[in-house]
Amino acid sequence: MEIFKYMEQYDYEQLVFCQDKQSGLKAIIAIHDTTLGPALGGTRMWTYASEEEAIEDALRLARGMTYKNAAAGLNLGGGKTVIIGDPRKDKSEELFRAFGRYIQGLNGRYITAEDVGTTVEDMDLIHEETNYVTGISPAFGSSGNPSPVTAYGVYRGMKAAAKEAFGSDSLEGKVVAVQGVGNVAYSLCKHLHEEGAQLIVSDINKDAVRRAVEDFHAKAVDPNDIYGVECDIYAPCALGATINDVTIPQFKAKVIAGSANNQLRDTKHGDMIHEMGIVYAPDYVINAGGVINVADELYGYNSERALKKVEGIYNNIARVIEIAKRDNIPTYKAADRLAEERIERMRNSRSQFLQNGHHILSRKS
Ligand SMILES: NC(=O)c1ccc[n+]([C@@H]2O[C@H](COP(=O)([O-])OP(=O)(O)OC[C@H]3O[C@@H](n4cnc5c(N)ncnc54)[C@H](O)[C@@H]3O)[C@@H](O)[C@H]2O)c1
Numbered sequence: 001m002e003i004f005k006y007m008e009q010y011d012y013e014q015l016v017f018c019q020d021k022q023s024g025l026k027a028i029i030a031i032h033d034t035t036l037g038p039a040l041g042g043t044r045m046w047t048y049a050s051e052e053e054a055i056e057d058a059l060r061l062a063r064g065m066t067y068k069n070a071a072a073g074l075n076l077g078g079g080k081t082v083i084i085g086d087p088r089k090d091k092s093e094e095l096f097r098a099f100g101r102y103i104q105g106l107n108g109r110y111i112t113a114e115d116v117g118t119t120v121e122d123m124d125l126i127h128e129e130t131n132y133v134t135g136i137s138p139a140f141g142s143s144g145n146p147s148p149v150t151a152y153g154v155y156r157g158m159k160a161a162a163k164e165a166f167g168s169d170s171l172e173g174k175v176v177a178v179q180g181v182g183n184v185a186y187s188l189c190k191h192l193h194e195e196g197a198q199l200i201v202s203d204i205n206k207d208a209v210r211r212a213v214e215d216f217h218a219k220a221v222d223p224n225d226i227y228g229v230e231c232d233i234y235a236p237c238a239l240g241a242t243i244n245d246v247t248i249p250q251f252k253a254k255v256i257a258g259s260a261n262n263q264l265r266d267t268k269h270g271d272m273i274h275e276m277g278i279v280y281a282p283d284y285v286i287n288a289g290g291v292i293n294v295a296d297e298l299y300g301y302n303s304e305r306a307l308k309k310v311e312g313i314y315n316n317i318a319r320v321i322e323i324a325k326r327d328n329i330p331t332y333k334a335a336d337r338l339a340e341e342r343i344e345r346m347r348n349s350r351s352q353f354l355q356n357g358h359h360i361l362s363r364k365s
C-alpha cells in the first residue's frame, strides 16, 4: 500500500502509529479532517489479518467519521483508531493506559470513544491518562455506552425512510429483517417490537438470536438467508459491505435502514438500489446517534439535550431524501453533498482567521 498516495487521494491529515512493547499496544490513529473541529471517532479493537488491512480500516473509518460528524451538524472533524488485537484476550489496563498517553500526546486533535471491540470500561482506563476520551462511565458524569442511543437514532431514521416508502412513518405491522442482533440491534428491536413491528433476525452468535426470539417474538433465519426474506425493511446491523452484487438481487425490502458502518460495498451499489426504487437511509446519517450522544460530553453531558439532538435524525434522513429527489440523485450521494457542503462552507468562512482561538473542551461547564 502506498500510504501517502492513499492519504493524498482522500486528503487525510495525519496517521499515527503507536507501539508500546511493555503493554503490547499496536494502534493506528487516523485523523482525516479537522476543518469543523477536533477529530472525534471511536477505537476499534480487532484481529486484523495484516497490518495493511488495519491501516486501511483506520483510514476508511476515519473518513466516515468526518462525513458522519459533518452531516450530524457537530463541530467535530473525523478520526478513528484501530488497535490490533483480540478484544477477548489481549486487553489490559497497561494497554489502554499506554494508548491514553498517545491520545494525550495529540493534545486534543483527536478524541476517542467506543467502537466494535471496546467498552465503557476500556474508555475509563484511557481516561486515567487523558481527558480526550468520551463514552466513559456515567459515574464520571459522562454518557456511558453509546449503543442504545445509536439504536434510538436508527429507529427514528427508519421511521423517516418508511414515511417516504410507505406514505406513513408508523412501523406497526411492518416486517423488519435485522442482520446482527448485538448491542445496537438489540435496543433497536426493542423499539420496533414496542411499536408493533414483526421481526426477522439473524446472527452468527446463537445466544444473541435466542435472546431476540425470546424477548421480542422474533423469527430467526440462517445468516445467509436474511437478504432474501420477505420483508418491508432490511436493517443491516452487523458488519459493513452487506449491500453488494450478491445480496442486491435477493432484496425484497423497500427500505434499507440499519446501524452498520460502510454498508455499501462500493458506491455503484448505492446506484443499483436507487434504480430498484429502494429507499436507502445512508449509514453515517442514520447511525450518528452514538457520536451525537458522546459529543455532548464535550459541553458537560446532558442526556435530555443529547436525546433531543438524536431525535433530529428523523429530520436529517428526511432532508437527505428531499435533496436526493430534488437533484435526482441516490440518497448516498445526497448525504455526501450535505456533509461536504457544510465542511466547505466552514473552511471558507474560517480561512480569514489563523485559528478560532479555543478548544471545544473549554466550553465544558
Ligand atoms: N455501537 C454503536 O454505538 C455504533 C454506532 C455507530 C455504528 N455502529 C455500527 O453498528 C454495527 C453494530 O454495532 P454493535 O455495537 O451493535 O456491534 P456488536 O458487535 O455488539 O453487534 C454486531 C452483531 O453482529 C453479529 N454478526 C457479525 N457478523 C454477522 C453476520 N455475518 N451475520 C449476522 N450477524 C453477524 C455479531 O455476532 C454481533 O452480535 C457495527 O457495524 C458498528 O460499527 C455502532
Ligand SMILES: CC(C)C[C@H](N)C(=O)O
Binding pocket: 040, 041, 042, 068, 112, 113, 114, 115, 116, 135, 146, 261, 287, 288, 290, 291, 294
Ligand atoms: C464515537 C463513537 C460512538 C462512534 C461510533 N463507534 C460510530 O461509528 O459512530
